[in-house]
Amino acid sequence: MEQEDWDALKEQMASPWGCMKLKCDGFEISLSQETDRTKKSWSTVVYVDGYLKGIWLDCDHRTGEPKHEETRRFYRKVTRALHTKKDIEAYRKIWGKRKAAEAEAVKFITYDWSWKSFSSLKKHLLANNTSVARISEI
Template sequence: MKLTKEQKEELAQKLRLPWGRVELLCDGYTVTLNVERYKELSFRVVIYVNGKWDGKWFDAKKEFPEQKFLRKSVRQLVSTAERKKAEKAFGKRAVAKDKFWSGSITIFTCDWLSGKAALNHLCKVCESVQVAPNKESTELAA
């Protein structure tokens, strides 16, 4: 079961304000989205899986099930301008075969620019995305 368009808009609205918070149940994991301070006057949406994030999840060389919730970032090792200089010096074939000149690095990060982007990613990668039941209302009912 995925989130409806109205639910996504409501949750994204909560994540527009500083220190906003949304809890979701995604494929059996509790995923928390928090709006936190990133820089002096800048905020980002930070994702927590089962109440935490672990530094080992950020390394793309190892696979963890929690990585699917994180933002994947692929960067070239060398800028395009430097690569073109190398192609002139060494030839296109040599540069294309060399791992340094044509290589890239992949990392996972736990922050998103907006709540809408984070919600869209979760709906894309997860089979089931639901709003977590409110802990306060369940405690009052008991």
């Protein structure tokens, strides 16, 4: 894609109801801005070939290795702590600093099909796909 296409896409995605279709290495992806009433924000949701399949979010939660190609190419990796800070403090009291530090280092990795930042989405698409082309506005 040319820089003017990226600028048009960014402008389209600047509103809460923007939509755009792209062709990425044989996959047709639809980028759609969707609002969240409870958080009063919006995010870009990525539909691959017209679908959001929950099976695509499946991965090895310890290493983050995705099981599907669609996951690696289009979805956002999310890393969270497995134990809460309250639990870590309890572990520190019970087992000591070393065990608490080991428990604190354990992370839970999953994937999400929504992106809050357009620049992060653009960077991810360019890094994980050899060709990205604009199809049209929806």
